[in-house]
Amino acid sequence: MPTTKKRVNITLSEEIEKALELLADRDNVPVATKASELVKIAIEIDEADMLNMVAEERDTEKAKYISHDKAWS
Secondary structure, three states: OOOOOOOOOOOOOHHHHHHHHHHHHHHOOOHHHHHHHHHHHHHHHHHHHHHHHHHHHHOOOOOOOOOHHHHOO
16 A cells, blocks of 8 residues: 655765664664654754744834734734
């Protein structure tokens, strides 16, 4: 039965390959599963960094503030 998950081929340095294998062994999961978990974490970190950049651009002394109730009503 074919998988519904998207397959991606990547080339890893020996150092990264070994680290990935060690992490997968430590967590008792397949290497592909560990790679997928780490990619997900990296995407979440990148997203947080981008949102932080937007927030920092908006955080100025002349920024207009509104109350919590007004923002969510």
